[in-house]
Each structure stands twice: as C-alpha cells, then as structure tokens.
Amino acid sequence: MDMKSLLLLCIAFFSLQLNAQKLEYASALIPKELTDNANAVVRYNEENYTVNSQNSLSAKVTTVITILNEYGLRNLNTQLYYSPTTRISRVEARVYDKMGYQLKVFKKKDFRDVSLADGFSVFNDDRMLYLDYTPIAYPFTFVMESEYHTSNTAQMPRWSALSGYFVSTEKDVVRISYPDGLGFGFKEVNFDPKFDIARQQETGTLTYTARNIAALKREEGSPEFHKMSPMVCFRLDKFSLEGVDGHASDWKEFGKWYHDRLLSGTDELPEETQAKVRELIGQEKDPIKIARKLYQYVQDRTRYVSIQVGIGGYKPMKAADVDRLGYGDCKALSNYMRALLAVADIPSYFTLVYAGDDSRRGLMRDFVSPQGNHAILAMPNGDDYIWLECTSQVNPFGFQGMFTDGREVLVIKPEGGEITKTRTFAEQHNSRLASGNFAIAEDSGITGAVVTRSKGAAYDAVYRNERLSPKDKEKFYKNSYANISNLKLDKIEFRNDREKVEFTEAIQLSAPAYGNVSTGRIMFAVNALNPYSETPKRYRNRQNPFEVERGFFEQDEIAISIPDGFAVEALPSDASLKTKFGEYECKIVKQDDKNILYKRTFLMKDGSYSSAEYDEYRQFCEQVARFDSAKAVIYKKG
C-alpha cells in the first residue's frame, strides 16, 4: 500500500469517526432535573403514524434513550411485536457511549425472532423481534429506529410522554396524519398542567410535542402508572380489525358491530345439549335459579384454556365447539354461557372488561374503540346486572371478586353497546368478622379458637383456601398468625357458603410461649389473633397521590382468660381513632379476676388522596398497628 492510499484510508477512518459521533447524545447534556429520580432519560422520541386507509396504517418510530445505570436497563425496550397482520419492514439500532461516540450498529438480522408463547396460552401466534444488548459502561445512549405496517386500525397506537417509572423524557413528538372521511378522533389522558405538552392541529395532521417531563417515582399506594402518566389515544370511526371492517362513532354502534360481526352465529348449540339444558331446568321458572344451575353446569364441564390466534383474540370460538371440547378462553366460555341461557330464553350479554386484582382499570367511557383484556357475561336483573365470570370453576354465581369489580365495562347487546360500571363492594361489605377466645397458660403458652366470616373482596382473598393441600394450608395460617411463634394449628375447618358468598374459617391454635415472662410476670399482646402490621413505607419526599382502592371492615370479639393464681396488673387503655382514612376502636374490659373481653372494630375507607395527605395516612396506620400490639401484664399472686 503506498503512502497516498494509506493517507486516504486514514482520512476515511477519521471522517468515519467524526460521522459516528453524535454530540447531542452526550449524557452530560441532560438537564439535572431530568436525572433526579431517573434511571433512564428518553432524549428524543419521534413517532410518525400515517393512516393510509381504513385498513392500512404505517408507522415510523425513532427512540433515543440514555440509560443512566443498571436499573435503567429494564427501560431499554428493544422489542417489536408482529403477527400475521403486522409486518416489520425495517429496524435498526445504534449504541453510543456517554460522549456520543458510536459503539455499535445492529441490523434486523441481529434481532432474535421468538414466539410470544407465554406458557399460559395453549395457542398463541404473536411473535416478537428483540435484541440482546450487553452494556459495556453506563451511561450509554441507545437509538432504535423501526418501521412497520399493519392492517389493524381498530386499535391504534397510543402515545405516552413518559415510558415508565424512574424514566424522564427530554423531548417526545408524535405526529399522525389521516385521510378525510375515516372519522379520526383522539383523547388526551392525564394532561396535568405541570406537564409541558403542546398540541398542534392542522388539516389531516395532529402533532404533540412534550418537553422536559421529569420521571415519576414508584411509591407505595400510588395509583397505577397509567392513571398518572400523560398519554394520547387515537381512533377511527371506520376501522379494520384482523381483516374485519367496522364503523362506529359511539358505543351503541360499536356494540352493534361487535355483535353482528363477531358474536352472531357463534351461539348455536347441538340439539342434544339443548335437550340436556331443558332437562336440567325442569319446572324451574325463576331465571336466577335457572342461571345458577346453568352456571354450575358450565363450571363442572369446562375449563379455561387460553387461545389467542388471529381474530380469535376478539371473536369467541363457537359455543358448539366449547360444548364438544369442554374448554375455551374467556370469550368462548362467556359466549357458551350466553348460548346456554338463550336455550332457557334468558337474555344475557357478552361484556368486555379490563380484568385484574391489583388495580381497577375501567374502559375509557368517551373513547370508542376495542378495549379490555377479558370477557365476562352480563345477565339483566331488574335495573341491574348479575355479572358472571365464566373462566373460573370455583367462583360463586354472580361473584366478581376483585378481578372485575367496580369498573367501566362494555355490555354488548344485539341492538348496540352500552358502557356501565360493575358492582363495587363498599368497605362495609368487604368484611371480616371474628369471634373467639384464647387462654394464657402459666408458662405464657396460648390456646385459642377463632371463627372468622369473610365477605366481599375479603371472601375473594380466602375462599380458595379450602382447595389448598394440608401443607399449603399450614403454611398459609402460620403466615397469618406470624405474630405467634412456634404456632401449632390444631384444627382448620372451612365453610364456603357460595349462595351467600360468605367464607367461614374456624381455627384452633396453640403455642408453647406466646407472652414474655420475667420475674413472675407475663406480658402479652391482647390482640393475639388479628393484629394489623402492614404499615406504609415512610417517604422523605412523597411525590405521588395515593389511593386505597378497596377499603375493608374488621370486627373482632375475643374472650381472654388468664391462668389460675394470676391477676391482672395492667391492661392497655381503650383506644379510638376517627380520621378521613378510617376509624378504629378497641375496648378492653376486665370482666372478672380471670376474664378479659377484647372488642375491636377497624374500618379502612376507600379513597383517593393527595401526596400531602400521605404522612397523615401513614400515621393513622402506624397508630392502629401500635394499638394492636398493646400489651397486658399479669402477675402471679402471693
């Protein structure tokens, strides 16, 4: 190689180096207010969507994110989903060091292609491309560019100005263009004035630009992220769902479309099954009693198997298939129940809902689009509905538990859809009522028996215990009475009243040393059987509001006896608290030389509160915990 070409090579090399530096990606340039409480910062995100027609949407997305530390790595999203209706045409990723020098380039072939089988769904045809990147130093900046095309326009992309807890956004832009006549619509969610987000609207184009949105911190009791983070949703009146065209400008139309295109014709049952249903009904005329029988029939004959293929993600499999196979997913089983009720001429409606125990999430009332991740069945009962969860083989009839309670759902009737709210258990109905007794022995041992009746959401939390193995049952109750060490469970009995939806636990327990013994005295916590101890975390600087999604009510009445030859030296004083968060009361009454009666009520209210109220709430909980751990002292006489 002669000198000249070597020189040329050097120049080429250096210019390559220069090209590869993106100074603007340097992590030192991030404003400090965005790195507080942040493990990653979205430096620049740009999403361009073009609605080409009712069944064609193209997307071009560029995301530049700086990952500040190893916790931020979980916010590095290198995944792209696709399916038979969504095609990824381009994807490229580049990595830059903290100075903005390019470290690495990844092309589509570097991405792994995997099935989204979750081990839960038996049938699932969604797939994913993803990249495994091992960071070599923090911070680093990751750029991902992708383009995809989908024929699904029913569920349009959503734009979020924040991508998760502990992630800030420096600049984020979304631009969507759409043709006339498809009925484009949009909805802004959680647009608090503290977020700097500008909207720009022109004919056929809508643009949002968000700037300098500081990270949200994950804190105990916070509302779900999606209830705090700013977001814009888009929709079309004329849409296409997995190859099925639709048109709906309100819920009524949407429900009608869903019914006509996805439900109708799926509810036929073989003559044999119809005959069986009629036989089962016999002379019964009361629709609720009939429905109870049929619900039991479904619970005994089917099981839940998740199936997610193509339109199957929306369209239930035929009732006749469920009848033959004895399984189906939530849509299939709800629809099967609907078909069985139809044989008895009882109307019922397929219903879409967001299910989840942890947090209630409702459908957005004013945003007509396919929403929800689960299906249940609504059976009219006067002005109200009875809600039927058809995927559970053990749920009582009409009981939703925490899975689908108190949230907006879409009820799909032949004449159209209707948004309504499912039942909420008021805290008073979400109750645990306990009565029992315990005796303290001379060596501070304890023997006791307690009967607890649970209702509402509290029922949901315990009724499955009757199905636990002896080992798991023991584990569960040793955990519930964790305050008593060396606990022996002498007897555990249950009564599950599915009709009243009430679960009764009768427990007999004992332990060799419950109290503390010193110099002829025994000190023991009076509330041995139900002390509250889940006190909320203390925050130096609480940021988020908080909510108590499901309040509860507890009532305990416990008779306590002390050993012969002992006398009471001190009893905790009665206590009473009344706050906006809840109410607490306990009374300790010395009945005679040997017997003490302990009475307690604790009401925790449902509610949403501001961050400023958090400390007060925490103190309320701590006070309750303190009252619940208050001790009595007894001493040996003579």
Next chain:
Amino acid sequence: MTKQFLAGAFLACAGLFPIALLGQKFLPGKVTVEQLSQKRHPSDTSAAAAVLFKKGSTRLEYKGGQGFSMVTECTQRIKIYKKDGYEWANASIPFYTGSDNEKVAIDDAVTYNLVDGKIEKTKLKREGEFIEKSNKFWSRKKIAMPGVREGSIVEFTYRITSPYFQNMPDWSFQQAIPVDYVEYETGIPEYFVYQPHFKGSLQPQVAVNSIRRKHEGKNRVKNMRTGHMEDEVYNVDFQEQVKIYSMQNVPALNDEGFVNNISNYTSSVLHELASVRELNGVIRPYANDWGSVVRTIYDNSDFGSELARNGYFETDLSVAVSGAIDPSQKLQAIYKTVKDRMNWDGMYGYYCDKGVKKAYQEKAGNVAEINLMLVAMLRSAGIKANPVLVSTRSNGVSLYPALSSYNYVIVQAEIGDSKILMDATDKWASPDILPVRDLNWFGRVIRADGSSEIVDLMPKSKSREIVNVMAKVEAKGKYNGQVRRQYFDHNAMNFRSSNATLNEESYLEKVEKSHKGIALLAYKREMDADMSKPVTESFTFEHDNGVEVIGDRMYISPLTFLVLARNPFRQEKRDYPIDFVYPHQEKINLNLTLPDGYVIESLPAAVNLAMPDNLGTFRFVSQKGENTIQIAANYDMNEAVIAPDYYDSLKDFYQKMVDKQNEKIVLKKI
C-alpha cells in the same frame, strides 16, 4: 453429615438394584368404572391429579438406507381428581427444529368420563393439537384434552423421532403429582453404548434382556457411475439390549424454601452416550471419563485455541501490572482489569462464541470469553492459572463425566501453596468470593497438560456481619441511638449487588421498611472500590416501638429492629437439605444507656446454644453496668448446607435464637 455424603445422596448406583426378571411386563388394562368413580387418591388424598401410569421407551430403530434414529414414545394415563388438576389435561412437548428436524406425533389421545354409570370416551381431534414455533431451533406441540371434568381420566401417547442419538431424553419417574406406576424401557442395538445415571433418593427396579433384530430389504439408489436407479440390498442383524426401569407408588415431589435446585432431588434416569461402533466396525468413543471429557473440551477450538491467544491484550496487560510487585498484587490487578473492562452478556457455557479477541475489543462477552481471557492474562503475567469447569446451581449437580455435565467456566490461580478461585463476570465478586450461581459443590480444573482434578467450590470461611449499637432509652420511653454495621465477603458482595446503584433516599426507605418502627437519620457508607474490602455503613436512628411503658415498668426490646422477628423454619417436616449458600457469622454488640430513675428488674439471661456436630452456634451474653447494659449476640452457621436429618434441631435452634434476640429487658421505676 459431610458435604461429600450429601453430594452422594444425589447419586444412586444402578449396580445395586435387584435385577428383576423380564416377563413381568406391565399391562395397563382398560380404564374401569372404579377408577373413574374414585374421588381421591388413596395415598395422597389432597392430590389434584395423579399419574395412573406413565410408560415410555427410547429405542434406536433401524430404517433401511437411513441408518438409526432415536424414537421415544410415552403413554400417560392421568386421573383428574379436582379442578385444580385441570392443567394436567394439557400437554406441551418441545422438539428441535434446527438443521435436522425432530418430529412429534400424538396418538390415542382420549378422555374418559363416567356418564350415568357408563364409560364415555371422547377422542382428541386435530383441532385440539397445535404447533407453536418458539424460535429458530425449537418448537412445541401442544394439546388440550377435550371434555375434562373432575373425575376424568385422560390418556395420550406422544412419539418423538430424532436423528440426534447423542441426546437421549432424561426420564423422570417423579412428578409434582403422585405416580402410581412408571416404566421406562430402553432398546439399544449392540453398536451403541449408553451409560445410565440416576438421580433422586428413590431407586427403580431394573430388568435386562437381549433380543436379536434382523432387518432385510432393498432401497432404490442411484448408481453414481452409470446414473441409473438400482436396487441396493441391505441385511442388518444385531443384538439389542433391552432394559426396563420401573417404579411404583412414587410420591409427589414438593418444593421447599432454602432448596438449591429441586431437579437435583427428582428421581430420574439420564443416559450418556459412551461409544458407537459404526457399521464398518470402527469404534468411535464419546466422552466417558473425565480425561476424555476434558480432552474433548480442550481440543475444541472455541476453548483450547482461545485460551492460547494472548496477543490482543499484551499492551494493556503490561500497563495493568506495572505497579505490582508480587504475584498476589499482579493477580489482583489483572482480575480487576478484566472485571472492569468486560461485561457479561448473561450467556452460560464453556465455549467461546465470538472469541476472546473480539470480546475483548467489544468489552462484552460470554462467561467463557471473559474467564478464559483472565486465565490467559494471568498465565501471560507468569501466574499459574487454569480454567475450572462448573455446573451452576440452575444446571444442577453434574452426575457423570459428559460434555453436558458442565455449563460454565471460572478460573483457579495458584500462588505458592494457595489456590484462588475467580469469576470475572460479576462486577461485585472478588478473588475467592464467587457469585452465588457458581456455588454448586464441585468443579473440575483443567490444566495445560490436559490433566484434570476435582475442585471444591464451596466457600470455606464464614461470611461475617458485625453490628455495633450505641443506644439510649430516655425517661419517656423514647429509644434512639447509633448503628455501625460491617459486611464481609459474600455478605459484602450481596450488599453491593443489591444496593450499590440504589440512590440513598431509596435505600433508606427500603431499610426503614424492613426494620419496622425505626426512622433513619444521618446515614454514612464506606464502600471501597476494592470488592474484597468490607462495606461499612453507619446511621443514627429513632425507634417508635422499641420500648413499652406499662404502669411503672419499661419493657425494652433493644435488638428487635435488627434481628429476625420470627423463625423462618416453620414447617413441621423437611424433605431436602437446607441451603444457606455459604457459611456465615453475625455478631451484634449493644451498649444501652438507661434512663434516670429506673432500675433493672430483669435482664435476658445468657445462653449458649449449639447444633449437633458443630453445625451452628449461638451465644448470648448480657451484663449490667452503672446505668448501662451490654449485650453481645453471636451467631455462627458453620456449614453452607444442612442435611434434612438436622431439620428438627435447626428449627429449634432458630426458634430459641429468635426468642432470645427478641426478649425484653424490664426496668422498674424507683
């Protein structure tokens, strides 16, 4: 019980079993009304489902013109007792779809129900079968049996045909539900030698037989010379060795806390291919002793040649060791260089993928690239160093010499008489402080001359934690003070890996949440960049619930916020060893100043607890001063793993310790 003995518990030896006679072949019989109407399993009444029988075989079948392929067949009949057992009516069978495809076929899939006293059969049709492509190499066949209710019996057969005769599937006799009868048959032509290995405490019965197999036939093949299709006659005649392993009434396997890896205890048989005699008479050995396993690994260019490379790091190495005067400093410097530079991609294995040189340039690589690089650098600097093959905790304990016995590689260096283990994949590890995934009994060191030797991976010394508390109880029962806490060795590694990058505010909130009732004030931490140094933290605290004032007495639990509030061992019985991962020691020293106007009425008495065979000790001493109390609580767990025989004494030991640490001091007003 010693470690060796425990390790031995995984291994069962085939030669010890009574040899049953062939001919008592198990015949499943028809599903009966009695079976269908049975409400619960006779010996495990809480079982949600049970395997009535599981009968399978793996044999090498000869197909004219194509040679041998491995066919595994398995028929299962499962009784569903409860709704919670419905998942047993679904099955998922993974198969390889790389270069040469495996094939899976489902057969005779039937659900039996009792309807009005009669047996009703429902067959699985195509609609209940589905193939799912997991990735480029693997797919799974899934089935969901029809018409399943409480009481149903489901039965299905699957057959996997595989060209990969090196990989005979592992067969488990034990499941998460009871198994009434299980049988596995292997049919191996004389050309192949497979060595069986057993796991778990239950031993199968073995029966052996030999059958003569003859295959004659014709294949149409193209004559390469003439280009015409011709008949080629084949005539193969061989002995097939048949072995039948069987077991009856196998109890359900259940997982417990503090268990290393439950698969170590699952009764099963694994087969290792030892050698193949090809049809032309040449015997091709596959690894069957440590020497040949090691040789095979060493000779692989992704191991041996990568280990021999050294040009890529020479300049950096000389800079790294420039300040070091003795071998020990050199070792530290080289280890630090590799650990700081390299970033582990999370991949296991003992072979390099992109190679050490490229990994070095890219600063990222798999475990082999990082640790072989470390060996090469140490050797290059004149320190004796060798790779150590390891089976990680997730891989289970290696039972026999085979390439698959290991899935990871670390480093052993020798300076004088001392041998030091190192793993540079973990930023928080240090010499002789290995990441927890590595701590799995024994590894095997491979020396440059190809010889190899077993290496004990388990930590020898106790990881310490030392806590000093200076605290004060005030007249109204306020309790506050200062804590200084030091973490050593594995405790330091764990502390660093879970807290080093957490910001202080979040860390304090976390500590307050775990130490109930305290508020942390002034906090300080000394965390040396040298990972072998301990971590020290100190803070002042205020405690809301540490003292109870009842009448004219004060009840103080001065250690409550620092120690376990309750015994972690609560279950009555224990089946598997208790795995503490590494031996450890905790020392707490408390100096408590008492309020004026009170005298000590009672003080927790001193105790000295010891577990049998010196497995663990706990010493508690309390002492009165003028207006102070000194308490020292020392806890030692001398072994990393405790055999289940000791469970009762461990449970009792822990209970007494927890009680003592939470015992109250009583003060009385004067």
